[in-house]
Amino acid sequence: xxxxxxxxxxxxxxxxxxxxxxxxxxxxxxxxxxxxxxxxxxxxxxxxxxxxxxxxxxxxxxxxxxxxxxxxxxxxxxxxxxxxxxxxxxxxxxxxxxxxxxxxxxxxxxxxxxxxxxxxxxxxxxxxxxxxxxxxxxxxxxxxxxxxxxxxxxxxxxxxxxxxxxxxxxxxxxxxxxxxxxxxxxxxxxxxxxxxxxxxxxxxxxxxxxxxxxxxxxxxxxxxxxxxxxxxxxxxxxxxxxxxxxxxxxxxxxxxxxxxxxxxxxxxxxxxxxxxxxxxxxxxxxxxxxxxxxxxxxxxxxxxxxxxxxxxxxxxxxxxxxxxxxxxxxxxxxxxxxxxxxxxxxxxxxxxxxxxxxxxxxxxxxxxxxxxxxxxxxxxxxxxxxxxxxxxxxxxxxxxxxxxxxxxxxxxxxxxxxxxxxxxxxxxxxxxxxxxxxxxxxxxxxxxxxxxxxxxxxxxxxxxxxxx
Amino acid sequence: xxxxxxxxxxxxxxxxxxxxxxxxxxxxxxxxxxxxxxxxxxxxxxxxxxxxxxxxxxxxxxxxxxxxxxxxxxxxxxxxxxxxxxxxxxxxxxxxxx
Numbered sequence: 001x002x003x004x005x006x007x008x009x010x011x012x013x014x015x016x017x018x019x020x021x022x023x024x025x026x027x028x029x030x031x032x033x034x035x036x037x038x039x040x041x042x043x044x045x046x047x048x049x050x051x052x053x054x055x056x057x058x059x060x061x062x063x064x065x066x067x068x069x070x071x072x073x074x075x076x077x078x079x080x081x082x083x084x085x086x087x088x089x090x091x092x093x094x095x096x097x098x099x100x101x102x103x104x105x106x107x108x109x110x111x112x113x114x115x116x117x118x119x120x121x122x123x124x125x126x127x128x129x130x131x132x133x134x135x136x137x138x139x140x141x142x143x144x145x146x147x148x149x150x151x152x153x154x155x156x157x158x159x160x161x162x163x164x165x166x167x168x169x170x171x172x173x174x175x176x177x178x179x180x181x182x183x184x185x186x187x188x189x190x191x192x193x194x195x196x197x198x199x200x201x202x203x204x205x206x207x208x209x210x211x212x213x214x215x216x217x218x219x220x221x222x223x224x225x226x227x228x229x230x231x232x233x234x235x236x237x238x239x240x241x242x243x244x245x246x247x248x249x250x251x252x253x254x255x256x257x258x259x260x261x262x263x264x265x266x267x268x269x270x271x272x273x274x275x276x277x278x279x280x281x282x283x284x285x286x287x288x289x290x291x292x293x294x295x296x297x298x299x300x301x302x303x304x305x306x307x308x309x310x311x312x313x314x315x316x317x318x319x320x321x322x323x324x325x326x327x328x329x330x331x332x333x334x335x336x337x338x339x340x341x342x343x344x345x346x347x348x349x350x351x352x353x354x355x356x357x358x359x360x361x362x363x364x365x366x367x368x369x370x371x372x373x374x375x376x377x378x379x380x381x382x383x384x385x386x387x388x389x390x391x392x393x394x395x396x397x398x399x400x401x402x403x404x405x406x407x408x409x410x411x412x413x414x415x416x417x418x419x420x421x422x423x424x425x426x427x428x429x430x431x432x433x434x435x436x437x438x439x440x441x442x443x444x445x446x447x448x449x450x451x452x453x454x455x456x457x458x459x460x461x462x463x464x465x466x467x468x
Numbered sequence: 469x470x471x472x473x474x475x476x477x478x479x480x481x482x483x484x485x486x487x488x489x490x491x492x493x494x495x496x497x498x499x500x501x502x503x504x505x506x507x508x509x510x511x512x513x514x515x516x517x518x519x520x521x522x523x524x525x526x527x528x529x530x531x532x533x534x535x536x537x538x539x540x541x542x543x544x545x546x547x548x549x550x551x552x553x554x555x556x557x558x559x560x561x562x563x564x565x566x
Binding site for chain 1 (some may be wrong): 512517522523525527528
């Protein structure tokens with residue numbers, strides 16, 4: 001009998017929860033529009049949704065393709081990143097204030113000039129953001145097994161992984177992986193201080209403390225993570241390929257905003273789901289990134305590789321997804337890093353660096369251990385963007401938080417992989433770097449890249465969420 | 469779609485083979501390789517033409533159709549021409565009269 005073997009059947013467990021055979025899908029609040037109907041958790045876990053199917057050219061490895069020095073890596077204070085204090089620290093308070101002033105002026109001027117991508121309706125698209133409440137401990141609105149008088153869910157890590165993956169995909173996630181927290185390595189990917197939550201903010205957020213407590217706790221200054229919560233659920237939400245080609249501007253920013261807003265909804269649902277099973281789900285207490293480094297956890301979960309633009313590249317969507325995380329005490333099998341040729345491709349492609357409007361992406365062939373400032377974490381051999389320049393450009397564009405030109409031009413970022421060419425290209429670069437330069441040229445030749453006339457999207461027959 | 473395309477192409481090739489044999493025209497191995505390669509290239513070009521259009525990348529579709537599809541058509545035509553040319557050559561008697 002396995003360590004995690006359940007003493008009650010899953011069917012009985014669900015009956016005890018009142019879900020029984022009355023329609024699991026409906027009971028879980030899963031939209032009928034998804035066209036799925038599962039009668040119980042067994043069916044859900046046996047469905048293809050519960051698997052992370054990777055293309056055949058993706059290879060698992062013991063170490064990530066990026067070089068790491070775990071001794072140098074320390075838990076990072078998130079308030080230092082460029083989105084919070086980093087920009088003002090880099091430019092100085094006076095220049096920062098001028099930048100913000102310019103941002104407001106440009107925002108209005110662009111509307112008046114009807115600049116494509118910045119018109120009033122584009123601005124309205126940006127300002128339509130409506131954020132569901134999000135917190136570290138979660139909504140706490142579902143009933144726990146204790147409240148119901150039933151034992152908590154017990155399953156083997158592999159079973160749990162299938163369940164969580166199926167649950168998250170049903171609610172809108174694209175890819176799901178898992179990281180086990182180990183004190184000398186992956187635990188360092190959890191921030192020392194969490195996000196200040198509001199943007200812009202120049203002070204530290206709450207301290208994230210691993211504690212011997214049995215339950216998580218949040219005070220005015222700290223968030224306590226019980227040591228028994230050893231697993232991180234890392235999941236992604238897709239960004240629209242169609243809209244990403246109309247960057248920079250509010251149209252190109254929309255996929256980012258949509259993904260982050262969806263995250264707030266999905267995270268709360270996942271936290272409630274875990275709570276109903278008898279486990280904790282410790283989420284990101286911010287509308288944006290929080291809790292831990294998204295790229296690092298994504299790499300260690302085996303979702304993708306890091307890239308020239310310091311973002312995660314996955315085999316399925318390239319750069320075009322956002323990465324989110326929830327810490328839990330539900331036992332889960334840790335993923336292994338994957339290799340599919342991204343680092344080698346980034347060495348020679350440099351399309352993002354060529355296209356960057358302010359040349360903030362380095363053209364160096366080899367990555368470096370050097371950091372550009374306190375806003376970056378040392379111990380990782382990567383290409384590092386000139387983030388002060390990058391973010392200053394974005395903000396001067398009228399409070400556009402993301403320029404995303406690099407996301408728009410990346411040859412690996414093709415979410416719609418109906419064309420045989422895309423898989424042929426990925427399979428080739430995964431196995432040999434010889435044709436990398438050729439594929440960059442083919443990408444140019446095919447006309448991929450940033451498109452003019454972003455206003456066109458308002459007349460398009462767009463797919464739901466822009467996910468084609 | 470691939471099933472139907474494969475079925476049609478398979479039937480077509482079979483019919484072509486029977487027809488060629490009935491006329492006494494043999495097909496060399498390199499003609500088969502050229503013909504099959506041409507058909508594959510043409511199919512991929514047509515498939516990706518529509519796939520790129522579905523991605524809202526019509527330029528990529530047209531470029532791919534020209535760069536992959538035209539060589540595919542040329543290979544098919546070349547294979548067909550070689551078979552036809554040999555058939556013509558073999559069917560002409562020593563006197564030059566068919």
